[in-house]
Amino acid sequence: DTAVSQTPKYLVTQMGNDKSIKCEQNLGHDTMYWYKQDSKKFLKIMFSYNNKELIINETVPNRFSPKSPDKAHLNLHINSLELGDSAVYFCASSLRGNKAGYGYTFGSGTRLTVV
Amino acid sequence: SQQGEEDPQALSIQEGENATMNCSYKTSINNLQWYRQNSGRGLVHLILIRSNEREKHSGRLRVTLDTSKKSSSLLITASRAADTASYFCATYNTGANSKLTFGKGITLSVRP
Incomplete structure (x- = not known):
């Protein structure tokens, strides 16, 4: 199946x-993103990579570090987790700048709960 | 910062009725997109309308864009219970480092 797949689906941690x-896409897209959705469903972009190059880095604590080993993968590492990090994290991909005229394809999300 | 503002925040209609959702935004855009999110799931892209387009159709969906008023509307005709979901408008801004910025979303409930 062509898709954006992210793992794990649920993550409960102290x-x-x-x-x-982790996030992987097999759509042939060249740009990948991380979005955070809070409890009020507000979606905010965190990072974007184009062909392994960081192109968007919003105001995110430096405890969050994205890594893109190739254009099909974009992982998110979070250090020293805090209660406020609890949210659903979505990975997405697209062709660069929507030039192809298509929207973003989202993964199914990772629900992170920090206790 | 948030770009799109959807209106209403919640909408409840009877199956078979039409649902109209509105979105306003603040800055210049390259395109505007609508997404659907079912409970506990990821977002699904519904339709994209470019800044030089005024109206677009896809199946039961009709999107309009008024760049002079910086607003868009999404019309779902002959709604079904399966249309129950949250709907988000998202704007893709012009300029360098363009990004897709989402509104707060509209919760649509379609009663069988």
């Missing part, structure tokens, strides 16, 4: 731990 979320 404050202070370090965790990673």
